Amino acid sequence: MSVPGPAAPTEPGPPGGSLTDVPGVLVGHWTGAGTGVTAVLVPEATVGSCEVRGGAPATRETDLLDPTRLVAHVDAVVLTGGSAFGLAAADGAMSVLRSAGRGVATRGGPVPIVPAAAIFDLVESGGVAPGPAEGAAAVEAAWSGGAGGSARGRVGAGRGATIGKWRGAEHAVPGGLGAASARVEGDDGVVVGALAVCNAVGDVLAEDGTVLAGSRAPDGSLPFPEIEGTRLGPIECTTLLVVATNAALDKTEAHLLAVSAHHGLAGTVHPSHTRFDGDVAIALATGTIADAHVDRLRATATSVVARAVRAAVPGASTTAPPGTVWGRA
Secondary structure: OOOOOOOOOOOOOOOOOOHHHOOOOEEEEEEOOOOEEEEEEEEEEEEEEEEEOOOOOOEEOOHHHOOOOOOOEEEEEEEEOOHHHHHHHHHHHHHHHHHOOOOEOOOOOOEOOOOEEEOOOOOOOOOOOOOHHHHHHHHHHHHHOOOOOOOOEOOHHHOOOEEOOOOOHHHOEEOEEEEEEEEOOOOOOOEEEEEEEEEOOOEEEOOOOOEEEOOOOOOOOOOOOOOOOOOOOOOOEEEEEEEEEEEOOOHHHHHHHHHHHHHHHHOOEEOOOOOOEOOEEEEEEEEEEOOOOHHHHHHHHHHHHHHHHHHOOHHHOOOOOOOOEEOOO
């Protein structure tokens, strides 16, 4: 299998933009009955870093993205349902990438670097979690073409997501997957894109601060009721973020971009970063445009993430029936 190099999207992106508006970034999804997988593929030599917040993350290889760690380059990112069980989807992604010759060169062959993060959707999926085959399908979808970048709502890793569980999980509403992008003002040609899988404890807020999607609990209900009981488990919520840019960043600068992604989440989800969320932001820099202003990038990322989170609300989104595979925009 040949790996495509950086290229501008061949079709206009969806309204509000997409992660695939960053040249060379591809997105694919596998969507099941109550869970799913989203794969983000990036050009070779893409720099990656990460910021993990909230008290209950389900992650793989995110420690490697710390600026003090040895490896700087990322081959793909896998977002998945299935809680910690779903992290096995990254095995399938790694197998496809290794077959294509991607990864860190070692004496035993290439080792693809595939950070992964999961949401808890085992209630919605009936206990079913994606595995290696589903992870491989999402990667193949990204490479084969389709509508991965334009997908919204209950698709891919957002298939079983819910929002507004902080007043009782029984009052939650559907969450999902959203995306957005923007050009960086003052940096010619620099683009920032974001993808969000919103499975938050809190409500999603509109720009004016009103609740766009959130708990359907009756007025006067107590926040976080019976928190140690069955109404809200300790690891059942999370928002996953991927932010990408075509700017050239080192690993420390990419980490700062991930930090700013969380600023966008904090301004859009209330409450955010609770003990019961596993919020994760992964930042990717493909490096095709040098000398971009890091703080302008960070300010843009904050805004783009906020729009991506709001776009995850299924009200005006593109959805996929169970079993559908989506490719790149």
